[in-house]
Amino acid sequence: MKKLKIVLLYNNRHSYPDPNDYRNQLEADFDDPETTEWQIRYLKRSGFEVIPIEANENAYLRLYRLRKKIDLVFNVSEGIYGLDREAQLPAMLEMLQIPYLGSRPLTQAIILDKAKTKEVLSFHGIPNLPFQVLRRSDEIIDTRLKFPLIVKPVAQGSSAGVTNESVVFSVEQLRHQAKKIIETFFQQPVIIEPFLSGREFSVPMMGNPPRILPIIEPNHKLLPKNYLPLDSLEVKWHFEEKAGSESYLQCPARLSRKLERKIKEICLQTWKALEIRDWCRIDIRCDREENPYVLEVNSPPGIIPPEVSRSSYFPLSARAAKISYQQLLEDLVKIALERYRKNYL
Ligand SMILES: Nc1ncnc2c1ncn2[C@@H]1O[C@H](COP(=O)(O)OP(=O)(O)OP(=O)(O)O)[C@@H](O)[C@H]1O
Ligand SMILES: [Mg+2]
Known part of the structure; x- marks a missing residue:
């Protein structure tokens, strides 16, 4: 059988995220080169022909040249520049009619904007x-918003610009904090909201309809x-990332039936409302009465291989499900290909 040709579309960072250097945090969402190398290795092991492409200004030309040959783009890139960057590569792929993993440009642009x-x-x-x-x-400041905020x-994602000082x-x-973020993040606006100190949950989802x-x-x-x-x-x-932190990330979370039902329901509604496709990870935080609120949605969610990190949320949750x-x-490759086969866009 002919090997499926998969493009791995990625962005690499140039330094590790530093809590004391906000400018450096702008690349927090990108992957270490080591992560990309392992992802290529894994995809090859699965029997795919893998073409890695960095999602930079040259990506369009490379995708254009390869467009007739690609079976699927495995998109873990974030795009570069501007507040709509997560929509850039999906938009190019739509134009070139190349199938790709993940949601369409509209959803990507909305999700990046909290x-x-x-x-x-x-x-x-x-x-x-x-x-x-x-x-x-x-x-x-809207006085209806009560401190702490x-x-x-x-x-941004990956907690870029979110530190103890936030x-x-x-x-x-x-x-003071708003000024610091707006100035260091090239005039990017800030969002302010109540700081909830209740339980926090992260919910990975995949499939169409999602599991x-x-x-x-x-x-x-x-x-x-x-x-x-x-x-x-x-x-x-x-x-x-430190030893012993695995107990910090409880998975599966210990939940009452009622809270679990509520969280799942909210996540499925969110998936539907934002027209998410294939996969995402939704972050939830509760107030003191355990009422859950959606904080934000991650698409594409991080998937760092276990050789590089044991605390990457999506793979950690998959491991708990024996995946x-x-x-x-x-x-994920199957989920995306199946969606195109069924013409479910
Ligand atoms: N309103 C809030 N109340 C309490 N904690 C919050 C709130 N907003 C964010 N946080 C905390 O800050 C963390 C990072 O915030 P958020 O998830 O919005 O940012 P992100 O950088 O997009 O995250 P990700 O790593 O998931 O991409 C959350 O996981 C949560 O612990
Ligand atoms: Mg988050």
């Missing part, structure tokens, strides 16, 4: 937190005292 995502969720009555977007740090760049308790702190994989709960109670209870950049990229990394990649 505020627009919430606007869509609210229209569909899906629980999420009130918020305000600030383009300048001296804008009037969290300040986040509106369109939780603010006064207007002065808020303006919900085992839910992950970062147990903030296990964090050292100098960390606030959130998955900040420090926690995600430094604490979670190996190899199998996970193969399943």
Whole structure:
């Protein structure tokens, strides 16, 4: 049988995320070259012919030349430049009529923007937190938002720009943090919203219709005292990578029937409202009464191979479901190809 030709579309970072250097965090969403090398190796082991393409300015030319030969693009790229960057590569692939893994450009662009995502969720009555977007740090703050608040760049991932300093308790702190993010992230607006200190969950989903994989709960109670209870950049990229952190990520999360049902229902509604395809990971946080709210959606979610990290959420959850990394990649290829075969766009 002819080997399937798979393009692995990726972005690589040039340095490891540093909580003290916000500019460096702009590449936090990109993968280490080591991750890409392992992904290529795994896809080859599955019997695919693999063509790696970095999702930079030259990607279009390479995809254009190969367009008649590619069976599927395995897209784990983020795109480069601007607030719509996660839509860039899917848009090129649509134009070139090359099948790819993941959601279409509209969904990708909305999901990267945490505020627009919430606007869509609210229209569909899906629980999420009130918020305000600030383009300048001296804008009037909506007094309906009660401290403590969290300040986040509106369109980043992997906790870029989200550190211990992001939780603010006064207007002065808020303006200071907003100014820092807007200036270092090239005028990117910030989103501010109430900081919830209840339980947090991350929910990986895949398939059309989606299957919900085992839910992950970062147990903030296990964090050292100098960390606030959130998955900040420090926690995600430094604490979670350390030995012993596996118990920090509880998977499957221990949930009452009622809470599990609520979370699953919210995630399925979110998938539908945003017209997600193939896979994603939804982040949820609860208030003290265990009412869940959608924080944001990740698409594509990170899938770092176990050789590089044991704490990458999607593969960690897959392992809990007895799906190996190899199998996970193969399943994702199948899910995307099947979607095209069924003409379900
Ligand atoms: N409103 C909130 N209340 C409490 N904690 C929050 C809130 N918003 C974000 N957080 C914390 O900050 C972390 C990072 O925030 P968020 O998930 O919005 O950013 P991200 O960088 O897009 O994350 P990802 O790594 O999933 O791409 C969350 O996992 C959560 O721990
Ligand atoms: Mg998140």
